[in-house]
Amino acid sequence: MQDFLNxxxxxxxxxxxxxVITMHNYxxxxxxxxEDAGRVIGKHGIVISSLRNLCRTYCISHNLNPVNLSLEN
Structure with a gap:
């Protein structure tokens, strides 16, 4: 999952x-x-929302538990 996010x-x-990507249990x-935080969030949160959807799809297709994706400041 970490390689996929990277x-x-x-x-x-x-x-x-x-x-820096830190993985915890779920x-x-x-x-x-x-400077890059705005690029990851996107307008109205579109990019981070899309990243969360892709992570959810990745977990489902690889029979993994769902992962909650968050952006740290």
């Missing part, structure tokens, strides 16, 4: 080297640079 999020970032936290 694959999805890295092209969105201006500073991909600052991307959650994943994404930490990016302050």
């Amino acid at each position: 694959f999805l999020i890295t092209p969105l970032l201006l500073k991909p080297e600052e991307l 959650s994943a936290s994404i930490k990016v640079s302050p």
Whole structure:
């Protein structure tokens, strides 16, 4: 799952080297640079919502428990 998130999020970032993905039991936290936070969230939260939907679909297709995706500041 962490590789999948890295694959999805890295092209969105201006500073991909600052991307940190932390996996917990049923959650994943994404930490990016302050300049990239707006790019990950998107207008009205469209991008982060789409990332959450893709994570949900990935979990279903790989028979994994659902993962809650959050963005840390």
